[in-house]
Amino acid sequence: MAKFNLKINGSNYDVDxxxxxxxxxxxxxxxxxxxxxxxxxxxxCGACMVHINGEASYSCTLPVSSVGSDEVTTIEGLxxxxxxxxxxAWEDVDVAQCGYCQAGQxxxxxxxxxxxxxxxxxEIENAMNRNLCRCGTYHKIRExxxxxxxxx
Amino acid sequence: xxxxxxxxxxxxxxxAATATGGLFIxxxxxGCDSPKMQVLTDDEVLSQALDFNAFLSISPSGDIVIYxxxxxxxxxxxxxxxxxxxxxxxxxxxxxRVFQAPLxxxxxxxxxxxxxxxxxxxxxxxxxxxxxxxxxxxxxxxEKLGVSANExxxxxGKIYQNGKQKFEFGELAAxxxxxxxxxxxxLKDPKxxxxxxxxxxxxxxxxxFTGQPLYGLDVYREGMVNAMxxxxxxGMKIKSVDDSAARSVPGVTDVVVFKNNVAVVGNSTWPLIKxxxxxxxxxxxxxxxxxxxxxxxIMKEMLDSKSAQVMRKDGDVENAFKNAAQVISSEYQCPFLxxxxxxxxxxxxxxNGDKVELIGPTQTPDRARMxxxxxxxxxxxxITVDITRLGGGFGRRLRAxxxxxxxxxxxxxxxxxxxxxxxEDDMTGGAYRPAVRYxxxxxxxxxxxxxxxxxxxxxxxxxxxxxxxxxxxGSVDNLLIENIEHRSPIxxxxxxxxxxxxxxxxxxxxxxxxxxxxxxxPVALRLELLDRAKKNPVGEIHxxxxxxxxxIETAAEKSNWGKxxxxxxxxxxxxxxxxxxxxxxxIVMEGGQPVLKKITAATDCGIVVHPTGANHQVRGGIVDGxxxxxxxxxxxxxxxxxxxxxxSYRLIRMKEVPEIEVHYVDSGYDPTGLGEPAxxxxxxxxxxxxxxxxxxxxxxxxxxxxxxxxxxKLQIRRT
Ligand code: FES
Ligand code: FES
Numbered sequence: 001m002a003k004f005n006l007k008i009n010g011s012n013y014d015v016d017x018x019x020x021x022x023x024x025x026x027x028x029x030x031x032x033x034x035x036x037x038x039x040x041x042x043x044x045c046g047a048c049m050v051h052i053n054g055e056a057s058y059s060c061t062l063p064v065s066s067v068g069s070d071e072v073t074t075i076e077g078l079x080x081x082x083x084x085x086x087x088x089a090w091e092d093v094d095v096a097q098c099g100y101c102q103a104g105q106x107x108x109x110x111x112x113x114x115x116x117x118x119x120x121x122x123e124i125e126n127a128m129n130r131n132l133c134r135c136g137t138y139h140k141i142r143e144x145x146x147x148x149x150x151x152x
Numbered sequence: 153x154x155x156x157x158x159x160x161x162x163x164x165x166x167x168a169a170t171a172t173g174g175l176f177i178x179x180x181x182x183g184c185d186s187p188k189m190q191v192l193t194d195d196e197v198l199s200q201a202l203d204f205n206a207f208l209s210i211s212p213s214g215d216i217v218i219y220x221x222x223x224x225x226x227x228x229x230x231x232x233x234x235x236x237x238x239x240x241x242x243x244x245x246x247x248x249r250v251f252q253a254p255l256x257x258x259x260x261x262x263x264x265x266x267x268x269x270x271x272x273x274x275x276x277x278x279x280x281x282x283x284x285x286x287x288x289x290x291x292x293x294x295e296k297l298g299v300s301a302n303e304x305x306x307x308x309g310k311i312y313q314n315g316k317q318k319f320e321f322g323e324l325a326a327x328x329x330x331x332x333x334x335x336x337x338x339l340k341d342p343k344x345x346x347x348x349x350x351x352x353x354x355x356x357x358x359x360x361f362t363g364q365p366l367y368g369l370d371v372y373r374e375g376m377v378n379a380m381x382x383x384x385x386x387g388m389k390i391k392s393v394d395d396s397a398a399r400s401v402p403g404v405t406d407v408v409v410f411k412n413n414v415a416v417v418g419n420s421t422w423p424l425i426k427x428x429x430x431x432x433x434x435x436x437x438x439x440x441x442x443x444x445x446x447x448x449x450i451m452k453e454m455l456d457s458k459s460a461q462v463m464r465k466d467g468d469v470e471n472a473f474k475n476a477a478q479v480i481s482s483e484y485q486c487p488f489l490x491x492x493x494x495x496x497x498x499x500x501x502x503x504n505g506d507k508v509e510l511i512g513p514t515q516t517p518d519r520a521r522m523x524x525x526x527x528x529x530x531x532x533x534x535i536t537v538d539i540t541r542l543g544g545g546f547g548r549r550l551r552a553x554x555x556x557x558x559x560x561x562x563x564x565x566x567x568x569x570x571x572x573x574x575x576e577d578d579m580t581g582g583a584y585r586p587a588v589r590y591x592x593x594x595x596x597x598x599x600x601x602x603x604x605x606x607x608x609x610x611x612x613x614x615x616x617x618x619x620x621x622x623x624x625x626g627s628v629d630n631l632l633i634e635n636i637e638h639r640s641p642i643x644x645x646x647x648x649x650x651x652x653x654x655x656x657x658x659x660x661x662x663x664x665x666x667x668x669x670x671x672x673x674p675v676a677l678r679l680e681l682l683d684r685a686k687k688n689p690v691g692e693i694h695x696x697x698x699x700x701x702x703x704i705e706t707a708a709e710k711s712n713w714g715k716x717x718x719x720x721x722x723x724x725x726x727x728x729x730x731x732x733x734x735x736x737x738x739i740v741m742e743g744g745q746p747v748l749k750k751i752t753a754a755t756d757c758g759i760v761v762h763p764t765g766a767n768h769q770v771r772g773g774i775v776d777g778x779x780x781x782x783x784x785x786x787x788x789x790x791x792x793x794x795x796x797x798x799x800s801y802r803l804i805r806m807k808e809v810p811e812i813e814v815h816y817v818d819s820g821y822d823p824t825g826l827g828e829p830a831x832x833x834x835x836x837x838x839x840x841x842x843x844x845x846x847x848x849x850x851x852x853x854x855x856x857x858x859x860x861x862x863x864x865k866l867q868i869r870r871t
Binding site: 037074078090094103128135 | 421574
C-alpha cells in the first residue's frame with residue numbers, strides 16, 4: 001500500500017492503495033466517484049474516460065502511481081451544475097439509450113472540442129471512434145458533438 | 153416542454169460521500185426560467201403524495217409522481233410509460249417526477265423487459281391509470297363547486313370552468329384520492345394527444361450526464377463486501393483449486409469455493425481482478441466439451457439427417473419439387489454471439505436470516521426472486537428486489553444466474569455482497585445467441601412462380617430455430633418447415649430479436665436469390681407473394697398482409713427503389729414482435745469498390761408514443777444488426793469462447809455506421825414494441841446490396857470473415 005495525493009475536480013484527495021491500482025478503481029471504490037464507468041478494463045471502449053490535464057484518457061489502464069500531480073477531471077467535475085456545453089448538447093439531442101457509455105463519450109467530446117472547437121464531421125467521427133456504444137447511439141453522439149461546437 | 157428531473161437516489165442507493173457532484177435536489181435541468189414555487193425534494197414529495205393507483209400519486213404541492221414498473225435498459229420506457237399516464241391525466245409534464253418501482257406482484261403484472269412486449273401489454277392500463285385519476289380530480293372539483301364534472305375541463309394540471317381556472321390538481325388531490333374509482337372511464341381520442349407523440353426528453357438525462365449513481369455497479373452499502381467469481385468452462389467441473397497466490401494479494405479477505413465457482417472476496421475491485429488472475433483452477437470434463445469445429449460438423453449433419461421435427465407443412469412439397477422447372481437451394485450460417493451490454497453483469501445480495509434483499513440490473517426481477525427463493529428455500533414474500541438502471545441488456549439479463557450466485561455467496565459469507573463480473577467473465581460466462589445453420593430450398597415453375605418452399609433449421613441449443621408461421625408461409629401452396637436441435641452444455645438465451653436476428657437475414661437473402669433466379673424485382677416478388685397470400689391464403693396466416701405491404705411500399709418509395717442506376721440497393725422486410733419493418737441499403741461504387749452509404753427504414757409499430765425513443769430503437773436496432781452481421785464473431789474452443797474482450801470481439805464503432813433514414817407508416821393501430829423489430833431486416837438488406845454491387849452472395853456471418861468478401865474493400869461513409 002502507498003499513499004497518494006490526487007487532484008481531482010479541483011479538490012485534493014488522499015488515498016492509500018496499491019500502486020498498480022488503476023485510477024478508475026480509485027475513483028469508483030475509494031472516492032465514491034462512480035460516474036466514471038468500467039466496461040472493458042483494457043483501453044478499448046472509453047467508458048472510463050477522464051481528463052488528465054485536459055487530455056481524454058482511459059482511466060482503467062492508468063495506474064494511480066503515474067498520476068502524480070496531474071489534474072484529473074471526472075464527469076462529476078466537468079461542470080458545476082451539469083451545464084457544460086457538451087452536457088447541454090447531450091440533453092438537447094437526447095443522446096442516451098442505456099446511458100452507460102455516455103459519461104465517457106461526454107468526457108472524450110469535451111476534451112476534443114477544447115482542442116478543436118470547429119471540427120468537421122469527419123474529425124468528430126475520428127475523435128469519437130475511440131468510444132464504444134453498444135446501444136448504437138452513434139448518430140446522436142455525432143449530432144450532439146456538432147451542436148456543442150456551435151454552443152461554445 | 154420543461155421537465156423536472158429529480159435526483160432521488162432511493163434509500164437503497166447509498167453511495168460513498170463524494171466531494172463533488174453532490175446531490176442535485178429538485179433542480180430544473182434544462183429550464184432557464186427558474187420556477188417561482190418552492191421546489192420540493194423527492195423525499196418531501198413522496199412523503200406527501202396521495203396514491204391514486206399503482207402508477208400514480210399526486211402531492212398537494214401539485215407534483216405528480218409516476219412509477220415505472222418495467223426495468224429500464226435504454227428503451228426509455230421510464231419516459232414513455234409516464235408520458236402515457238400524464239397524457240390521460242392531462243398533467244403538466246414539467247411537474248412529473250418518475251420513479252423506478254421495485255418488484256411488486258400485487259401492484260403490477262409483467263414487470264419485465266423482453267420480447268418488445270411491454271408497450272402492447274401496458275398501453276391501455278397506463279391510459280386508464282391516468283384517465284381514472286383525471287376523472288376523480290374532476291369529480292372532486294365538481295363537488296367543491298357544486299356543479300357537474302361534465303361542466304369542467306382539465307388541462308395541464310389545472311381544472312377550468314368556462315375557460316376560467318378554478319383549481320390546480322394538487323389542491324384537489326386529498327379529496328379526489330378518497331373517491332371511489334369508476335369501473336370504466338373514457339380515454340382520449342388519439343388526435344387530442346398533447347404529450348404522446350412529442351419528443352419529451354429522457355427523464356434520467358441529468359443523472360446520466362453528470363455521473364450520478366444509477367446502475368447496479370454503482371450500488372454501495374455500508375458493510376458490504378465485493379466479490380468476483382471464476383466460473384467453469386462449459387461442460388467442465390472443478391478438479392482442483394490452488395488459491396494460495398490469490399489469497400496473498402493484498403486486499404483479498406477470502407476465497408470461497410461453491411458449486412463449480414471460485415469466489416474471491418475483498419473490500420474493493422482491483423485486488424479481486426488481480427487475485428482472479430492468480431487462481432490456479434484445474435477443470436475436468438463434466439459432459440461434452442465442445443468447440444466451434446464440432447458445431448460446424450454437427451449442424452451440417454443435422455441438415456442431412458433423415459428425421460427432423462416438422463413445424464409446418466402445407467400442400468404437397470415433394471410433388472412441387474418434382475415438377476419444378478427450377479430448384480434453388482442455399483445454406484446460411486451464423487455464429488454464437490455474446491450479448492455484451494456495456495455494463496457487465498453484477499448484483500447485490502444480502503441474505504439476512506430468512507430475509508433477502510436483492511438490488512441490481514435485471515430484465516426479470518420476478519425470475520430473480522423466484523430462483524433465489526427456490527435456491528435458498530426462503531419464501532418469495534421475504535425477498536425484495538430493487539431494480540437499478542440497466543447498462544444494456546439485449547436479453548442477457550433475462551436470466552437470473554448472476555442474481556442467484558450473489559445470493560448464494562451472501563448466505564455463505566453471511567454478509568451483504570456485490571458480485572461484479574469483469575468483461576472477460578461477462579463474455580466467457582455468457583448465455584449466447586445460438587449458432588444456427590439453415591437450408592432453404594425453393595421450387596419455381598416455368599414462369600418463375602414459387603410453387604414450393606422448404607426450410608430446415610439446425611441449431612445448437614436454439615430451441616425452435618424457425619418461425620414457421622412467418623412470411624412467406626401462407627403465400628406458398630407447398631411448404632415444409634422443419635427444425636432440428638443439438639443439445640450442448642454451452643448456455644444459450646434470447647439475444648435481442650431471438651432467432652429472427654439471424655433467420656430474417658438468411659430468409660431475406662434467400663428470397664433475393666429466388667427473385668434473381670425468377671428474373672423478378674425483389675420488391676415485386678415480395679408484393680406478389682403477399683397478393684397470393686391475400687387472394688389464396690394457404691393455412692394460417694400470422695401476419696397482417698396490409699401492414700406488411702405498407703412498410704414494403706413505403707421503404708421502396710422513400711429509398712427511390714430501383715430509380716438510380718448508380719445506386720445498388722438491397723431490400724429486406726420482416727415482421728417480428730408485432731411490428732413491421734422494411735429496409736433498403738444503398739451502395740455506390742467508388743474506384744471499383746463498394747461504399748455503403750445509407751439504410752432507409754419504414755416501420756409500422758402503430759401509434760408512435762415517443763418519437764425520440766422510437767428513432768433510438770430503430771436506429772439502434774439497425775446499428776446493432778449491422779455490426780453483428782458484419783464484424784462480430786464468437787468461436788468456442790474446449791467449452792470457452794476464444795473472444796474474451798473488445799479487442800478480439802469486434803463491436804461496431806462510430807465510423808462504421810451509414811446514414812440511417814427512419815420513416816413510420818401511420819397505421820393508427822395501438823402501439824407495439826420497438827426494442828427488437830428493427831434489427832432482423834438489416835443484415836439481409838446489406839447482404840443483398842453487396843450482392844447487387846459485387847455479385848458476391850454472403851451466406852455466413854460475420855461478413856468480413858467470409859472468403860467471398862476477402863477481396864472486397866467495403867467502405868462505410870455517410871457523405
Ligand atoms: S473500461 Fe477503460 S476503455 Fe473500457
Ligand atoms: S447508450 Fe448504452 S452503451 Fe451507449
